Amino acid sequence: MPYYTGLIAAVPTARKQDYIDHAAASWPVFQAHGATRMVETWGVDVPKGHTTDFHRTVEAGDDETVVFSWIAWPDRAACDTAWQAMEEDGSMATIPEMPFDGSRMVFGGFSPVFDQGEPMGSDYYQGFTLAVPGSNRAAYVDMARQAWDMFATRGALGTVEAWGEDVPHGKRTDFYRATKAEENEVPVFSWISWPDRATCDAAAKAMEAEMDPADFPSEMPFDGKRMMWGGFETIFDSGN
Numbered sequence: 477m478p479y480y481t482g483l484i485a486a487v488p489t490a491r492k493q494d495y496i497d498h499a500a501a502s503w504p505v506f507q508a509h510g511a512t513r514m515v516e517t518w519g520v521d522v523p524k525g526h527t528t529d530f531h532r533t534v535e536a537g538d539d540e541t542v543v544f545s546w547i548a549w550p551d552r553a554a555c556d557t558a559w560q561a562m563e564e565d566g567s568m569a570t571i572p573e574m575p576f577d578g579s580r581m582v583f584g585g586f587s588p589v590f591d592q593g594e595p596m597g598s599d600y601y602q603g604f605t606l607a608v609p610g611s612n613r614a615a616y617v618d619m620a621r622q623a624w625d626m627f628a629t630r631g632a633l634g635t636v637e638a639w640g641e642d643v644p645h646g647k648r649t650d651f652y653r654a655t656k657a658e659e660n661e662v663p664v665f666s667w668i669s670w671p672d673r674a675t676c677d678a679a680a681k682a683m684e685a686e687m688d689p690a691d692f693p694s695e696m697p698f699d700g701k702r703m704m705w706g707g708f709e710t711i712f713d714s715g716n
Contacts, residue, residue, distance in 0.1 A: 477551055477587060477588070478512075478548055478549070478550065478551070478587075478588055478591075479548075479549045479550070479551050479552045479554070479555050479585060479586070479587055479641075480546045480547065480548055480549070480585070480586045480587075480588070480636070480638050480665070481546060481547040481549070481555060481583060481584070481585055481586075482545075482546050482583065482584055482585075482586050482638065482665035483543075483544075483545045483546065483547075483581060483582070483583045484530060484533055484534055484542065484543070484544055484545075484581065484582045484583075484605070484654075485534055485542075485543050485545075485576050485577075485578075485580065485581040485582075486531075486534040486535065486536035486537070486540040486541070486542055486543075486576060486577065486580055486581075487540060487541055487542075487543050487575065487576040488539060488540055488541075488575070488576065489539055489540060489541045490539070491575045491576070492518065492541070492711070494575035495516075495543065495575050495576065495711070496516070496711050496712055497572075498571075498572055498574060498575055499514065499516045499545075499711075499712040500712060501571060501572050502514075502571045502572075503712075503714045505562065505567050505568070505570060505571055506547055506558070507714065508567070509557075509558035509561055509562055509567065510549060510550065510554045510555075510557070510558050511547050511548065511549055511558065512548045512549060512550060513547070513548040513596060513713075513714050513715050514545070514546070514547045514548070514712070514713075514714045515545060515546055515548075515596055515710065515712070515713050515714070515715075516543060516545040516710070516711050516712040516713070517543065517544050517545060517601050517603065517708030517709060517710050517711065518541060518543055518708060518709050518710075518711045519541050519542040519543065519544065519706055519707070519708050520673065520707055520708065520709050521673070521706060521707030522542050522706030522707065522708075523705075523706065525704060526701070527656070527701045527702055528654060528655060528656060528701075528702050528703070528704045529704050529706075530542040530544070530603075530605075530704050530706050532654070533582060533605070533649065533653075533654035533704065534580045534581065534582060534649060535580050535648075535649065540576075542706065543708075543711075544601070544603035544667070544706065544708045546665070546667075548596075552585060552587065552641060552642070555585060556585075556642075579647075579648055579649075580648060580649050581649070582646065582649050582650050582651050582654055583644075584640055584642060584643030584644065584650075584651050584663060584665070585640070585641050585642035585643065586638030586639060586640055586641060586643075586663075586664075586665045587638060587639055587641050588636050588637065588638045588639075589613065589616075589617050589620075589637050589638065589639045590617050590620045590621060590624070590635070590636075590637040591634070591635065591636045591637070592624050592628070592634060592635050593624075593628065593632070593633050593634030593635065593669070594633045594634040594669065595633070595634035595635055595636045595667065595668075595669050596634070596669065596713070596715060597633075597669070597713065597715055597716065598633050598634075598669035598670060598671060598710065599670075599671065599672055599709065599710050600669070600670045600671070600672050600673045600675075600676055600707065600708070600709055600710070601667045601668065601669055601670065601707070601708045601710070602667060602668045602670070602676060602705060602706070602707055602708075603666075603667045603705065603706055603707075603708055604664070604665075604666045604667065604668075604703060604704070604705045605651065605654060605655060605663065605664065605665055605666075605703070605704050605705075606655055606663075606664050606698055606699075606700075606702060606703035606704070607652075607655035607656070607657035607658070607661040607662065607663055607664070607698065607699070607702060608639075608661060608662055608664050608697060608698040609658075609660055609661050609662075609697070609698070610660050610661065610662050611660070612697035612698065613639065613662075615697035616637075616664070616697045616698060617637070619696070619697055620635075620637045620666075626683060627668055627679065630675075630678075630679035630682060630683060631670065631671065631675040631676075631678075631679055632668050632669065632670055632676075632679070633669040633670060633671060634668070634669045635666070635667065635668045635669070636666055636667055637664065637666040638664065638665045638666060639662060639664060640662045640663040640664065640665070643662075643663050651663035651665070654704070655702050655703075655704070656702050661698075664698075673707060673709070676707060
C-alpha cells in the first residue's frame with residue numbers, strides 16, 4: 477500500500493525560487509532511497525479560520541507563504557528504512573540548507589484510507605488537515621466516498637485521504653497542535669487534485685448554491701470547525 481510523508485511549512489515569499497531549487501536538489505536523494513514521487517505546492521488561496529488554519533499551523537508571518545507537500549513511498553516499511561538510511565549514510569547532509577525555518581515545519585507519515593482518480597500530476601490542489609476520532613475511521617471513509625462523488629462530477633481529477641500512522645509530537649509545531657486534536661483523535665492529511673484553480677473555484681460556487689442542509693449528515697464523524705483547507709499551485713512535481 478502506498479504511504480506518504482506529509483509536510484506543511486512556511487516559506488519566505490521572496491524565496492519561492494530558492495524553495496523550488498531546494499526541492500529539485502532534494503528529490504534525487506529521496507528517489508535514491510526508494511521514494512516514488514515528490515510534490516510541492518505553493519499556497520495561493522489559503523484562508524484564515526476562526527479556530528484553525530494553515531497559517532497558524534506553521535506560525536506563518538505576513539511575508540511568508542504556506543507550502544503543502546508530500547513524498548510518496550511504496551509502503552511504510554520503505555519509508556521508515558529510507559529515513560533511517562539517509563541519516564546513517566550522510567545523504568541528508570548533501571541536501572542544501574533549507575530556505576525556510578524548519579523548526580516550524582509539521583510532518584508525519586500517513587496511509588491512504590481512500591483514494592480515487594488521478595490524485596497527482598495536476599496544476600492545482602486543495603489541501604486539507606483535520607483530526608478524526610479513531611473510532612470514527614470507517615464513518616469518515618464513507619463520508620469521503622460520498623464527497624468524492626460530488627467533487628468528481630464537478631471536474632476534480634483525483635483525491636487521497638490519508639490516515640496518520642507515524643505522526644510525531646513536536647517541540648513547537650505539529651499536526652496535533654494544528655488540528656487541536658483531542659485524546660484518541662488521529663490527524664488526517666488529504667488533498668483533491670483539480671485541472672486548475674478556475675475549475676476548483678467554479679465547483680465550489682456551484683456546490684454551495686446547490687447544497688441543501690438536509691443533505692448533510694446529522695452528525696459528522698469529526699469536528700468540522702477544526703478542519704483547515706487551502707488552495708495550492710504546483711511548483712515542483714518529480715513526476716513531470
